[in-house]
Amino acid sequence: MRPHYLTSLFSPRNVAVVGASDTPGSIGQAVFANLLAGNFQGKLFPVNLNHKVVGGIPAVPSVRLIEPAIDMAVVCTAIRTLPAIIKDCGKKGIKAVLLAKEFSDSEQLEREILNESVSIARHYGIRVLGPNVLGLMRPVAGFNATNYTSKVRPGNMALVSQSSALCTAMLDWADSKGIGFSSVISVGEALDVDFGEILDYLVADNFTQGILLHVHHIHHARRFMSALRAAARTKPVVVIKSGRYQDDVTGVTHSSNLIESGDVFDAALSRAGVLRVSSIAQLFTAAKVLAANFRVGGKRLAIVTNGIGPGVLAADSAYTNGVELAKLSETTMELLNNALPRNWSHGNPIDLIGDASPVRFRTAVKACIDDPNVDGVLVIFTPQAGTDHLTTAQLMIGLQRESSKPMFLSWLGDAKVSESRDLFSKAKCAHFRAPEYGIEVFRNLASYHHNQQLLLQTPSPLEGKREAPDLSRARAAIAGAMAEGRTVLSERESKEVLAAFRIPVNPTLLARTEDEAVALAEQIHYPVVLKIDSPDIIYKSDVGGVELNISNEATLRAAFQGILERARQAMPEARIDGISVQPMRKRRFAREVMVGVTHDSSFGPVITFGAGGIAVEVMHDRALSLPPLNQYLVGSMIRKTRIGQLLGAFKNLPAVDMDELVDVLLHVSEMVCELPELREMDINPLVADEKGVIALDARIIVEPLKPDVKRYGHMAIMPYPMHMVRSATLTDGMKVTIRPVRPEDAEMQQEFVRTLSDESRYNRYMSSIKQLSQTMLVRFTQLDYDREMALAMTCETENGEEQQAVARFITDPDNEGCEFALEVADKWQGKGIGYILMNALFDAAREQGLTVMRGEVLAGNKGMLKLMHKLGFTVETHPEDRALTIVTKIL
Numbered sequence: 001m002r003p004h005y006l007t008s009l010f011s012p013r014n015v016a017v018v019g020a021s022d023t024p025g026s027i028g029q030a031v032f033a034n035l036l037a038g039n040f041q042g043k044l045f046p047v048n049l050n051h052k053v054v055g056g057i058p059a060v061p062s063v064r065l066i067e068p069a070i071d072m073a074v075v076c077t078a079i080r081t082l083p084a085i086i087k088d089c090g091k092k093g094i095k096a097v098l099l100a101k102e103f104s105d106s107e108q109l110e111r112e113i114l115n116e117s118v119s120i121a122r123h124y125g126i127r128v129l130g131p132n133v134l135g136l137m138r139p140v141a142g143f144n145a146t147n148y149t150s151k152v153r154p155g156n157m158a159l160v161s162q163s164s165a166l167c168t169a170m171l172d173w174a175d176s177k178g179i180g181f182s183s184v185i186s187v188g189e190a191l192d193v194d195f196g197e198i199l200d201y202l203v204a205d206n207f208t209q210g211i212l213l214h215v216h217h218i219h220h221a222r223r224f225m226s227a228l229r230a231a232a233r234t235k236p237v238v239v240i241k242s243g244r245y246q247d248d249v250t251g252v253t254h255s256s257n258l259i260e261s262g263d264v265f266d267a268a269l270s271r272a273g274v275l276r277v278s279s280i281a282q283l284f285t286a287a288k289v290l291a292a293n294f295r296v297g298g299k300r301l302a303i304v305t306n307g308i309g310p311g312v313l314a315a316d317s318a319y320t321n322g323v324e325l326a327k328l329s330e331t332t333m334e335l336l337n338n339a340l341p342r343n344w345s346h347g348n349p350i351d352l353i354g355d356a357s358p359v360r361f362r363t364a365v366k367a368c369i370d371d372p373n374v375d376g377v378l379v380i381f382t383p384q385a386g387t388d389h390l391t392t393a394q395l396m397i398g399l400q401r402e403s404s405k406p407m408f409l410s411w412l413g414d415a416k417v418s419e420s421r422d423l424f425s426k427a428k429c430a431h432f433r434a435p436e437y438g439i440e441v442f443r444n445l446a447s448y449h450h451n452q453q454l455l456l457q458t459p460s461p462l463e464g465k466r467e468a469p470d471l472s473r474a475r476a477a478i479a480g481a482m483a484e485g486r487t488v489l490s491e492r493e494s495k496e497v498l499a500a501f502r503i504p505v506n507p508t509l510l511a512r513t514e515d516e517a518v519a520l521a522e523q524i525h526y527p528v529v530l531k532i533d534s535p536d537i538i539y540k541s542d543v544g545g546v547e548l549n550i551s552n553e554a555t556l557r558a559a560f561q562g563i564l565e566r567a568r569q570a571m572p573e574a575r576i577d578g579i580s581v582q583p584m585r586k587r588r589f590a591r592e593v594m595v596g597v598t599h600d601s602s603f604g605p606v607i608t609f610g611a612g613g614i615a616v617e618v619m620h621d622r623a624l625s626l627p628p629l630n631q632y633l634v635g636s637m638i639r640k641t642r643i644g645q646l647l648g649a650f651k652n653l654p655a656v657d658m659d660e661l662v663d664v665l666l667h668v669s670e671m672v673c674e675l676p677e678l679r680e681m682d683i684n685p686l687v688a689d690e691k692g693v694i695a696l697d698a699r700i701i702v703e704p705l706k707p708d709v710k711r712y713g714h715m716a717i718m719p720y721p722m723h724m725v726r727s728a729t730l731t732d733g734m735k736v737t738i739r740p741v742r743p744e745d746a747e748m749q750q751e752f753v754r755t756l757s758d759e760s761r762y763n764r765y766m767s768s769i770k771q772l773s774q775t776m777l778v779r780f781t782q783l784d785y786d787r788e789m790a791l792a793m794t795c796e797t798e799n800g801e802e803q804q805a806v807a808r809f810i811t812d813p814d815n816e817g818c819e820f821a822l823e824v825a826d827k828w829q830g831k832g833i834g835y836i837l838m839n840a841l842f843d844a845a846r847e848q849g850l851t852v853m854r855g856e857v858l859a860g861n862k863g864m865l866k867l868m869h870k871l872g873f874t875v876e877t878h879p880e881d882r883a884l885t886i887v888t889k890i891l
Contacts (some may be wrong), residue, residue: 155180
């Protein structure tokens with residue numbers, strides 16, 4: 001793939017500093033001095049209108065007068081000069097500009113100048129970082145285009161921050177802890193270059209092993225999520241967010257009112273497979289632990305100590321942090337009963353008694369490590385009479401080297417145990433002065449593990465369906481309301497949409513008069529429910545608009561009039577269409593839950609689940625997730641809620657039909673994917689019991705579609721593109737399936753590579769690999785369909801599905817072109833597979849708006865080159881390697 005288009009910004013060779021100065025205290029002087037002092041290997045060119053020499057280097061009045069080509073310009077001058085400077089940069093051919101000076105956010109004139117400058121930059125193809133930024137550092141390259149005056153060490157972590165002030169605080173804290181950076185990037189307002197593009201660059205940066213983000217707000221959620229998910233698949237990403245309480249989700253439904261500011265951002269980070277922390281200290285600690293490859297497989301912790309007091313305090317801290325104390329297996333308990341003193345604690349925390357020897361510590365910790373019910377071990381040592389802290393520490397270091405499960409070591413005290421702490425530091429063990437810090441790190445590791453599992457999920461919008469939805473029926477109900485100028489669907493219309501997506505609903509019939517209501521009640525049989533039917537009344541119970549369990553005509557007539565009177569008194573201006581009549585559903589063992597949809601201004605649709613009924617906002621029991629969902633994600637949502645704990649068998653209540661409940665959430669996810677007009681929704685209550693589920697009430701709010709929105713463009717996470725699944729026929733008449741690759745295809749993909757001949761493997765990978773590494777396997781099967789595509793051709797054999805070929809493309813960072821690859825299994829070659837699959841790949845690329853496809857083919861691969869000519873590619877010799885050819889096709 002071609003070099004990243006931001007290379008000129010992050011790895012420049014020739015840099016012009018516009019406004020470079022010798023004036024003490026000026027931004028130009030601070031930035032230029034840092035660049036000179038940083039051992040930058042490229043060339044610096046000062047630009048100054050009034051001085052011919054700056055810092056001992058000849059200066060020019062304009063970048064256009066610099067003779068060599070310039071990769072990047074750092075601008076340190078007043079805002080009024082920006083349009084002219086950027087125009088000069090464009091004429092000079094400069095492709096990256098850093099605005100290394102703060103400007104006012106509120107002054108209208110300055111805002112207009114900034115907008116004009118960005119417009120000029122776009123005209124010339126210039127990328128702009130800033131404004132209101134600290135600057136840009138690449139300590140590993142000696143590049144420091146900032147006014148930061150303190151030392152920044154080189155290292156393997158990248159720091160990206162939206163706040164200059166917080167960035168400087170982080171740098172100061174990191175220096176005191178000896179932490180270094182590959183890059184430090186201050187994003188500022190991000191008028192042009194933003195988080196998504198920066199993350200794209202850092203994913204491919206060999207100097208960066210971990211990424212730290214400070215985020216205040218984001219501009220492009222889809223790009224942010226795509227880049228974040230791509231980064232998290234290969235490198236640990238830790239995020240700290242400011243302004244949690246500033247961006248409230250607004251709406252009229254319970255689902256919207258239940259979501260607090262920051263909730264959606266948390267859900268987005270979880271789906272992206274990254275870890276969110278709440279303090280600068282946690283940010284760096286988590287990053288160091290993750291970069292050191294500490295991992296856990298769950299949240300079950302065992303605590304081993306030689307003091308019951310510290311053990312109980314640690315257990316309390318675990319409870320506070322949401323860490324589960326592991327329940328030791330029978331085998332472990334038997335081993336400990338035989339090995340430990342009779343008065344040990346006989347449970348977790350494991351108290352070894354105060355005089356515990358090093359061997360006793362090792363025996364207990366080893367038993368916990370071997371226990372399948374334990375995901376990590378916290379070891380607390382208290383120096384007491386007869387104990388040996390140093391030998392115990394040495395045995396723990398040895399155990400950690402033998403085990404894949406993490407150990408967290410806390411030697412309490414100070415001078416007496418300092419030698420052990422030094423030993424832990426040299427051995428790079430996770431050790432803490434207080435057990436609470438170790439528990440906090442374990443919790444973060446468990447959260448990271450959970451989020452990584454969420455990252456693996458690639459749901460189909462149609463997953464879990466036994467019967468396809470009736471999209472035309474649902475869209476007709478929505479179109480009917482919007483044709484009348486309404487955005488709020490009535491209960492009847494809302495249930496019509498739900499029914500179209502195969503969600504069980506309680507039938508709703510409209511009565512405009514008492515007599516009509518009586519006739520309908522006799523038709524559906526008593527008892528019945530009456531509800532006010534009005535597009536202006538969202539919460540019917542709030543206006544006394546619901547009457548339950550009506551068992552005869554006289555009661556119905558009285559209830560009918562009572563509902564109308566109460567509704568007119570509470571909301572005189574409301575339009576009332578009539579009274580709906582519904583069967584009264586009595587279910588002895590029912591639980592009431594709520595499923596909803598709300599809309600976030602950044603991340604789009606969000607699905608909620610929680611306790612239902614009229615007191616939902618008081619109970620405040622809910623979980624949320626970004627669609628699309630699959631069974632794993634739905635199960636994770638349900639387990640997070642209190643009502644979720646009551647859905648199984650409970651006292652005299654049988655377990656609810658979980659399969660039906662999960663199906664409802666999958667259907668709602670499908671609705672969100674396929675109906676971009678859907679903005680908010682409440683299904684409340686959704687009654688669930690052992691017999692199934694049924695929606696007793698529902699309300700949907702819609703909004704007109706924006707023009708030219710691409711399919712699924714309303715979502716932050718691109719769903720599995722089910723519409724690309726299709727059948728095809730080979731030249732020999734064989735029926736095959738072409739479909740996008742899924743994560744569960746990993747083993748099939750690995751087997752496909754294993755069966756390739758040495759020649760085919762070399763032609764594809766330009767190496768003699770026998771199989772894909774785990775990293776490559778993840779990369780090839782866990783796709784972000786918004787920025788890449790892999791289409792597999794498969795057929796059914798007696799051993800199951802077999803992959804015959806795969807074609808893939810990866811979008812260039814400029815989102816205009818892509819690079820492709822094609823593999824066809826040896827035994828399936830010569831059947832027209834390559835031609836069919838590549839044409840399907842062309843269609844997928846065009847759907848994403850790409851205009852050109854290119855690739856590299858070995859000059860000796862005559863079969864592939866013949867196919868390229870047949871498909872309309874131009875073929876040229878690689879300018880730097882005659883063993884390669886470059887093939888290009890305009891789409």
